[in-house]
Amino acid sequence: MSSRLRELFATSHAEGRALFVAYTTAGYPSREQTVPVLLALEAGGADVIELGMPFTDPMADGATIQHANQVAVEQGVSLRECFSLVRAARAQGLKVPVLFMGYYNPILSLGDEATAAEAQASGVDGFIVVDLPPEEAGDFLAACRAHDQSFVPLVAPTTADARIKKLAAVADAFLYCVSVTGTTGSRAVATDTLPAFLARIRAQTELPLAVGFGISTREHVERVSKLADAAVVGSAIIAAIDAAGPEGAAQGVREYVEDVSGR
C-alpha cells in the first residue's frame, strides 16, 4: 500500500479534518494542459488527486467524464502516457498522493505486474478500478501489494453488509463510497440518506471513508466533510475546465477548487 496515502488519512483523521479529493482525466483538455491542471489542483487545495486513465468505454461515467475520456483517447493518451504525465508533474513539484482511476482493460493490456511496477516508479500511489471487484482482482491486487500501491475498493448503496466487510478486507488506505446509484455527475449527492449509508459501512469497518459521485458545490463538500473522512469532486472539475476554456484551464481549475474546497 502507499504509505504516503495511509499517513495522510491517519493524520487528517487524528486532526478531525476531512480531506479534499479532486478528479481530472489525463489528457484533458489536452496532453499539454494535464500537468498544469494537476499542479493547479494541488495549489487550489486538493489533498489527493484522482487521475482518470482514459478509456474508450467508460460505462459507469456520466456525460461529462465520458466526453473527457473521448477527447483524451482521440489524442492517443494511453496508460503509459498517464505515467509519464505523473512523472512530469512530480518533477515540477507535485507533492500530493495521486490515485489512478478508470477501467481494467488498459491495465490488463499493459499487464498487472507492469502496471503496478510502472506506477511505483512514476510516483503513483494506487488504483481505483471501477470494473474490477475484488473477486476478479487477484493478480492485480498482488501486484499492487508488491509495489507499494493502494487498491481502493468501491462501496455502493446497493452493497450488502456482509460484502462491505469483504471489500474492507482488501482495502488498505480507505474505502471509496459511491453516494448514489448512478453514473458520475448525473445526480446530486443524497445528503439525507448518506448518514445511514455511512453508518452501515462503519458498522463493518474502521477504515477511513471517502464519498464521491454528485458532489459539486461548496455546500455539498461541507456537508460530506462533516460525515466522512474525504469528499471527492470529479465531473464538476471537468466542467470547470470546460468553462475556463483550453488556455485558461489551470487557472480556472485552481479558482474552482479554492472555492469548492474552502481552502
Add this chain to the structure above:
Amino acid sequence: MTAEAALSPRFGDFGGRYIPETLVGAHEELEAAYEAARRDPAFQAELDHLLTHYVGRATPLYFAERLTAECGGARIWLKREDLAHTGAHKINNAMGQALLAKRLGKPRIIAETGAGQHGVATATVCAMLDLECAVYMGTEDIRRQSLNVFRMKMLGATVVPVDSGSKTLKDAINEAMRDWVTNVETTHYLIGSAIGPHPFPTIVRDFQSVIGKEARQQMLEQAGKLPDVAVACVGGGSNAIGLFHPFVDDPVRLIGVEAGGEGVRTGKHSATLVAGRPGVLHGTKTYLLQDPDGQILETHSISAGLDYPGVGPEHSWLKTSERAEYVAVDDEQALEGFKALTRAEGIIPALEPSHAIYHAMQVARELRPDQDLLIGLSGRGDKDMHTVAGALGVTL
C-alpha cells in the same frame, strides 16, 4: 454437464464478472433467481408453453435440396429460426429473461440492440407481459434499421438514441449499463447476446440452446444421423452458442463465422475471434478488437447485428480449447450468400446468417454427398432490404 458446472462464472480463462460495485447485488440476485427458475418445473412449463404457442417452436429443420445440388457436396440443412415470431432467434432469450424479470418483481426492462432484432423481440415480449420497455440503439443503427425502430415504437417501447462513440451496438450497451446503474432497483437489463458479466452468458446460452436441442433431434429424425458440421454466424454469438452447445460433446465440427467487413486486412471489420486478443469489456473477459493500449476499436460490417468488438466468452473458450473454429466472411461474400439462398430456395435470409451461408457453401463443396452440414439460419432478411438494395446500387 452438472448443474454446478453450468453455472460456473467462467469458461476456461474467460467470462467472470467485471462490473461496477453498484451492480454486484443485482447480478447475485439474478444468479440466484435463475438457479431457482431452472430447477422450477412451473417456470419451465410456462416458458415451454409460450415458446410453443406464442413463438411458434419447434422451428423447422429444412433440407435445402437446390442449394445442396448447386454446391455439389454435403447435404445442407437449415435450422429455420427466421420462422420464429418476430423473425429471428432473439425471442428465445427475450422470452426467457422477461419471465425471469417477472419472477424478480422488476416492472421495467431495458435492452440494447444493433440490428434491431433483439429490440423488437424484447419490445414484443414486454407488450405481451405488460412490462415497461426502453431500448438503447446507436444512431448509426437507427439509420440502417429504421423499419425495426418503427416496429419497436408500435409495440410500445421507448427507443433511446445513442450518439456516443461509434454509435453502434457497443455504445448502446454502455448506455444501457448506465441506465441500469441508475435504476437497478426497478429494472432488469435484458442483454440480447451471450455476452456481459456472469450469469448473462450462461442464461442467454441456456435459453438459446433450444435451437441446438431441436436441431439435434430433428437431424436424427430427418437425416438419420448427426450433422458432420454445424455453421453459424457470430457477432456476440448467441445464435451460434445456442446451436453449438448441444453438439459440444458430439463428433460435430463447429464453425463460427464472423463479419469480415471490408476485409480483415483493411482493419474495417468485426472479426473479433479471428483478429482480436483477450481483454475485458462490458463485464466479461473475452476476445476483443483493441489497440496495443487496450482501447476498444471501432468495428465495421454490412450487418448491424454483427457489428461488435467483443464476443461471448464461451466462444473465446471454444476457440482457445480448439473445440470450435472461427473464420471471417466479408461484406461482398455475405451478399453472395444472401443471393444464393434467396434464388435457390426462396428464403430471404438476414445479412447476419448470410455470412454463415456463404462459408457453409464453401465447406459443403469440400465434403462428400453422404455428409451433412447444418446452418443456423438465425433470422429473415426483410429488415435488410434497404441495405442490400444500397449495396447492389439499387434505389428503392
